[in-house]
Amino acid sequence: xxxxxxxxxxxxxxxxxxxxxxxxxxxxxxxxxxxxxxxxxxxxxxxxxxxxxxxxxxxxxxxxxxxxxxxxxxxxxxxxxxxxxxxxxxxxxxxxxxxxxxxxxxxxxxxxxxxxxxxxxxxxxxxxxxxxxxxxxxxxxxxxxxxxxxxxxxxxxxxxxxxxxxxxxxxxxxxxxxxxxxxxxxxxxxxxxxxxxxxxxxxxxxxxxxxxxxxxxxxxxxxxxxxxxxxxxxxxxxxxxxxxxxxxxxxxxxxxxxxxxxxxxxxxxxxxxxxxxxxxxxxxxxxxxxxxxxxxxxxxxxxxxxxxxxxxxxxxxxxxxxx
Amino acid sequence: xxxxxxxxxxxxxxxxxxxxxxxxxxxxxxxxxxxxxxxxxxxxxxxxxxxxxxxxxxxxxxxxxxxxxxxxxxxxxxxxxxxxxxxxxxxxxxxxxxxxxxxxxxxxxxxxxxxxxxxxxxxxxxxxxxxxxxxxxxxxxxxxxxxxxxxxxxxxxxxxxxxxxxxxxxxxxxxxxxxxxxxxxxxxxxxxxxxxxxxxxxxxxxxxxxxxxxxxxxxxxxxxxxxxxxxxxxxxxxxxxxxxxxxxxxxxxxxxxxxxxxxxxxxxxxxxxxxxxxxxxxxxxxxxxxxxxxxxxxxxxxxxxxxxxxxxxxxxxxxxxxx
Numbered sequence: 001x002x003x004x005x006x007x008x009x010x011x012x013x014x015x016x017x018x019x020x021x022x023x024x025x026x027x028x029x030x031x032x033x034x035x036x037x038x039x040x041x042x043x044x045x046x047x048x049x050x051x052x053x054x055x056x057x058x059x060x061x062x063x064x065x066x067x068x069x070x071x072x073x074x075x076x077x078x079x080x081x082x083x084x085x086x087x088x089x090x091x092x093x094x095x096x097x098x099x100x101x102x103x104x105x106x107x108x109x110x111x112x113x114x115x116x117x118x119x120x121x122x123x124x125x126x127x128x129x130x131x132x133x134x135x136x137x138x139x140x141x142x143x144x145x146x147x148x149x150x151x152x153x154x155x156x157x158x159x160x161x162x163x164x165x166x167x168x169x170x171x172x173x174x175x176x177x178x179x180x181x182x183x184x185x186x187x188x189x190x191x192x193x194x195x196x197x198x199x200x201x202x203x204x205x206x207x208x209x210x211x212x213x214x215x216x217x218x219x220x221x222x223x224x225x226x227x228x229x230x231x232x233x234x235x236x237x238x239x240x241x242x243x244x245x246x247x248x249x250x251x252x253x254x255x256x257x258x259x260x261x262x263x264x265x266x267x268x269x270x271x272x273x274x275x276x277x278x279x280x281x282x283x284x285x286x287x288x289x290x291x292x293x294x295x296x297x298x299x300x301x302x303x304x305x306x307x308x309x310x311x312x313x314x315x316x317x318x319x320x321x322x323x
Numbered sequence: 324x325x326x327x328x329x330x331x332x333x334x335x336x337x338x339x340x341x342x343x344x345x346x347x348x349x350x351x352x353x354x355x356x357x358x359x360x361x362x363x364x365x366x367x368x369x370x371x372x373x374x375x376x377x378x379x380x381x382x383x384x385x386x387x388x389x390x391x392x393x394x395x396x397x398x399x400x401x402x403x404x405x406x407x408x409x410x411x412x413x414x415x416x417x418x419x420x421x422x423x424x425x426x427x428x429x430x431x432x433x434x435x436x437x438x439x440x441x442x443x444x445x446x447x448x449x450x451x452x453x454x455x456x457x458x459x460x461x462x463x464x465x466x467x468x469x470x471x472x473x474x475x476x477x478x479x480x481x482x483x484x485x486x487x488x489x490x491x492x493x494x495x496x497x498x499x500x501x502x503x504x505x506x507x508x509x510x511x512x513x514x515x516x517x518x519x520x521x522x523x524x525x526x527x528x529x530x531x532x533x534x535x536x537x538x539x540x541x542x543x544x545x546x547x548x549x550x551x552x553x554x555x556x557x558x559x560x561x562x563x564x565x566x567x568x569x570x571x572x573x574x575x576x577x578x579x580x581x582x583x584x585x586x587x588x589x590x591x592x593x594x595x596x597x598x599x600x601x602x603x604x605x606x607x608x609x610x611x612x613x614x615x616x617x618x619x620x621x622x623x624x625x626x627x628x629x630x631x632x633x634x635x636x637x638x639x640x641x642x643x644x645x646x
Binding site: 018020021040042043271276308312315319 | 338341349365370427435594598631635
């Protein structure tokens with residue numbers, strides 16, 4: 001896994017992957033007490049940065065292998081990213097999803113053309129289900145984060161951040177990334193090491209699922225106690241990856257940990273001040289910038305809003321936090 | 324009013340005015356039965372295209388005149404655009420707003436630094452109030468649409484549409500613009516006449532406030548019967564402008580007219596499929612594309628989402644239309 005793979009993924013994505021805008025609002029700056037810029041990955045195809053990794057993986061695959069189809073495990077965003085990338089490459093996708101994934105994500109994944117196989121998180125072994133289908137049909141597994149081509153795709157977000165920060169005249173910043181398995185965080189960290197070496201990347205996570213923060217603090221991989229039960233479903237993973245963690249450990253600053261209430265408030269402020277829709281897991285970085293300023297040294301913060309696939313009911317809970 | 328003024332406004336806005344993204348979703352294409360692209364002006368500074376006109380007017384003003392301050396009439400979006408542009412030019416803004424403007428727009432305008440003067444639409448003469456203040460203080464009036472520098476600023480949205488459509492490989496399209504007084508519609512029409520002459524621009528309006536559609540049909544300016552009472556507050560104006568109408572009459576196709584219910588549904592679909600927040604007046608063009616396809620010949624439609632400054636309560640009404 002290296003910078004050249006990110007640059008190659010960027011080249012393969014030209015004209016396909018959206019260059020998402022870097023947004024800001026004086027109202028958010030005032031709340032945070034510093035300048036806040038938001039990389040709106042909720043506006044990426046399929047509504048999250050995961051399309052970057054999906055496109056990178058599919059476009060980087062041997063065409064004969066790709067033609068047999070791909071398979072992925074995902075609670076939703078990786079599923080949609082891989083499915084659309086597969087469709088655009090005229091091949092098929094099987095997606096193994098937990099039964100309790102947000103309805104909108106399951107439905108969208110099907111509507112984009114995937115064959116969705118649902119499993120029960122508590123009683124069934126998704127790896128066994130997936131391996132059986134993959135073997136029977138000759139499908140290639142596209143892992144959600146611990147896979148170099150996927151990390152390379154997510155890293156293209158970092159290349160864009162470096163470009164856009166330069167356009168805004170930003171010379172020093174902390175870059176806070178919503179962190180699940182660490183694909184986005186490690187990809188951005190590698191990209192910025194090269195293109196904006198004065199920037200420090202830090203992962204953000206929800207309380208109770210702060211495996212990255214604890215792993216960085218310990219210098220070794222730590223697991224989460226629970227594997228479900230967060231509204232931040234998009235970024236709940238068992239632990240940082242074997243490929244992503246060493247990169248994060250070398251390049252990232254300390255993790256930031258926010259409450260679900262902070263996430264809902266950040267979603268509401270993104271609605272009101274930036275006119276974008278972000279999901280709880282995509283709001284952890286903004287929540288950290290807005291409500292944990294005392295843990296951030298830099299006077300400029302760039303946050304990723306990693307996704308916007310949220311059920312109406314959850315979004316209404318966020319809106320209810322406005323006054 | 325001519326193309327060169329639009330190109331000059333574009334040059335003055337470089338590095339300041341946001342190049343808003345052109346978004347799309349296969350789900351919206353399916354509903355419309357054609358390809359739909361959305362120019363997300365809700366992501367412009369202050370949450371609407373009006374910042375383009377405000378910036379153009381302020382940046383094009385004689386510095387000594389500008390230093391004395393500006394004044395504007397607005398239900399909210401023009402107010403915020405002019406106020407932020409004034410602030411960025413280190414001058415002051417007085418904004419005359421109707422008392423029944425959305426609360427979020429009044430509060431934001433004040434918070435951005437304007438002196439807000441409220442008036443009663445039914446009983447008070449806003450022109451008289453404005454003229455008195457302007458004369459007393461030597462302020463320059465920035466009209467919301469019937470002003471060449473403002474139209475030039477709105478027209479920069481059209482230059483971007485032409486560029487982005489070319490990037491997407493779009494050769495023929497109908498471009499549907501949310502239309503109040505016609506500043507955005509006429510500005511886009513002038514820009515596309517030069518840079519994408521195969522595109523046809525059409526205004527979209529809410530039922531009961533379809534002055535542009537009736538004026539285009541008659542070939543002469545027609546007034547609205549009512550001046551308030553629409554959730555599409557941003558685009559309720561008495562009639563097309565004396566400068567904007569001749570441009571629209573020369574260049575635009577027939578107007579499209581949508582119901583408030585269509586607007587709310589379009590807002591909900593923009594939430595769900597594009598992850599953006601649009602206000603009712605900013606949703607009329609998308610509503611026309613999605614629900615009035617039988618009135619649209621082209622197989623590709625580009626709509627403006629002109630603004631996203633919406634009170635929570637109205638947005639919740641839109642969300643309630645989802646299933």
